[in-house]
Amino acid sequence: MLKVLANDFEDADATAAHRIxxxxxxAIVSxxxxxxxxxxxxxxxxxxGVSRAPLREALRRLEERKLLTRSPRSSARVTVLTPARIVELFTIREVLEGVAARQAASHMNASDINHLRALLQRHEEVLDAIDDDIYRQGIADEDFHFYIIKCSGNATLxxxxxxxxxxxxxxxRRQHSRVPGRARRALSEHHQLIEALAExxxxxxxxxxxxxVASALRSILGSIATQVEIAS
Amino acid sequence: MLKVLANDFEDADATAAHRIxxxxxxAIVSxxxxxxxxxxxxxxxxxxGVSRAPLREALRRLEERKLLTRSPRSSARVTVLTPARIVELFTIREVLEGVAARQAASHMNASDINHLRALLQRHEEVLDAIDDDIYRQGIADEDFHFYIIKCSGNATLxxxxxxxxxxxxxxxRRQHSRVPGRARRALSEHHQLIEALAExxxxxxxxxxxxxVASALRSILGSIATQVEIAS
DNA sequence: ATCGCTTATATTGTCGACAGTTTACCCATG
DNA sequence: CATGGGTAAACTGTCGACAATATAAGCGAT
Structure with a gap:
């Protein structure tokens, strides 16, 4: 599997705090x-199997990354993502990934484009083989987005x-699993994106x-609306 | 004393970790x-005057906010902002503040606009009185930007x-102090911005x-170039 | 004198324990 | 039955100490 993520320092940073x-x-995402x-x-x-010291440092990081909510002297809680917060998050993601794509277009070479096409090819095969494996769809989607982001040349971004x-x-994505047909549409959008990048x-x-990104958000919001309908 | 000011969370979150x-x-910014x-x-x-436990939690947060750089088992270091990283940072800031301004335009009412105008008025007076007080210029600038951002309605942003x-x-801003004349120009840009928001x-x-934001970045980069020239 | 190796020191990572505060529980009271 | 007060349990925040690792110092060889 492609290692776009900088996980290679996982052995180097063998502290308990990091592992936890x-x-x-x-555990939260799953x-x-x-x-x-x-x-x-x-x-x-x-x-x-650790003491509270490294655990607390991990909690601090999770809090900074908005996976946990902490109040000073009460227990931390796993973040609840309301639809409103999801919209806010995707608004931010939309502009950031947008600028990443813009900058990637002027940084990518033929090899990068080929790599993206290959990724998409495999993504397509996965989709043909097992039409409902959300996990692997997610991985494939992330690979694609991450590679473009990495090609933006903006390390901070x-x-x-x-x-x-x-x-x-x-x-x-996990809390609001994708609506049927979304993966196919995403794939087609990825194809278009590659063409623009190639040019x-x-x-x-x-x-x-x-x-x-906006399309993904609509899909998620639609999924939430359906869940609410069913629930009521 | 009355606790009217927004400092009330200072007593609430009176943990040593937070204070540190x-x-x-x-200490880093200054x-x-x-x-x-x-x-x-x-x-x-x-x-x-605290033990290492709360200090380490503070260090973790500072690391997450990119004010510190830590390697697993060596001492943390205060982040060094290279010109390249500043460009990256401002690229991100440009799109994020851009979308904040866009959304603020449709959320601000007359009272909000008045508040902004008043802010700018005071900013102008400060600038007339003391032309080189970078600190107060900075505060005024932040007030202006922060108010617009708050009016975007996007709490996450x-x-x-x-x-x-x-x-x-x-x-x-501190490491690369502003070039002369920048404050005046920023003020004029703020004026234009208010008009667009008012409409x-x-x-x-x-x-x-x-x-x-892009103009501010150019100013900073210019300042750096000048420093380099002088140094060489 | 420089480089490499060994030893010694310094510093981080982790642990267990205690104090102060919050939360839960229980009982009395309306 | 709901409610309020008060006590007990639970939990977080903080501390000092120890172990593991990294850094610095010392020493010998080239």
Whole structure:
């Protein structure tokens, strides 16, 4: 699998605090720690076999990344993503990924374009084989977006999108699973995007990326509306 | 004393970790802790009269906010802002403040506009009185920008710009003090921006805000180039 | 004198414990 | 039955200490 993420320093940073941070991120995104549930430091520390000191540092990081909400002297809680907050998040993501696509258009070479096409090809095969594997769809989607972001040449932007907000967006996707047909449409939007990037058309790439993100948001909001309808 | 001011969370969040975080932020932005200098946990803890536990939590937060750089088992260092990183940062700030201005245009009422005008009036008076007080210029500038951002209605965006990246941008401004005449020009750009906001013209407000941020970046880069020239 | 290796010091990462505060529980009272 | 007060349990915030690692110092060889 492609390693766009800077996970290669995972062995180097073998501190407990780092490990716990990753495990907790995963637990939150996977739903193992349900949204809104309380975080008990002592219990969690025991569960992961560490003391509270490294755990608390991990909690601080998770708080900064908005996966946890903490009030000074009460227990931390797993962030609850309301529709309003999801809209806010995607508004931000739309402009940031938009500018990333714009800048990537003038930085990508033929090899980069080929890489993207290959990614898309594999994405398509995955989609043909198993039409409902949301997990693998997610991975493929992230690979695609991350590669473009990385090609923007803006390391700060890449860190924000690929590290800091990565898990938050995964959390959105998980809590509000995709509507049927969304993956196919996303694939087609990815194809268009590649063409714009291949032509070095930054303006158009930005527009397409923004539309793509906005389209994903609409899909998610639609999914929420349906859930609410069913629930009532 | 009456607790009318928004400082009420200062008593509420009276944890040492929080206090140290604020004090360290200030120390870094003010240059008291110079860019690139080493952070020694024991020494700092002693200096602030706390143990290392709350200090380390503060360091984690400062790391997440990019004011510190940490490698796993070596001392943390105060972030060094290279010109390239400043450009990256302002690219992000440009699009984020741009979308904030766009959304603010459709959320601001007459009272909000009046508030902005009053802010600008005071800003102008400050500028007339003391032409070189960068500190107060900075405060005035932040007040203006922050108010527009708050009016965007996007709480997540406001938190990113007004909290998470606030000190980092202050740090840029401090390390690369403004070129003469910049304040006047910024003031004029603020005036234009208010007109667009008053007319509810989101498109134009976004364009003006983006130009304003880009103009600030050019000013800073110019200042750096001059410094380099002098140094060589 | 410089470089490499070994030893010593300094510093970070982690732990267990305690104090202060919050939360939960229980009982009395309307 | 709901409600309020008061006590007990639970939990967070903080501390000092120890172990593991990194950095600096010392020493010998080239």
């Amino acid at each position: 941070f990753e495990q907790l991120s995963e 739903g193992d720690l349900a949204a809104g549930s309380k975080i008990q430091e002592a219990a969690l520390a025991a569960r992961f 890449a860190q924000i999108l690929c590290n800091e907000y990565y898990n938050l967006i995964r959390l959105v 070095g058309d930054g303006n158009f790439a930005e527009i397409l990326m923004r539309r793509h | 975080f604020e004090q360290l932020s200030e 240059g008291d802790l110079a860019a690139g200098s080493k952070i020694q946990e024991a020494a700092l803890a002693a200096r602030f 406001a938190q990113i710009l007004c909290n998470e990246y606030y000190n980092l941008i202050r740090l840029v 509810g013209d989101g498109n134009f407000a976004e364009i003006l805000m983006r130009r304003h």
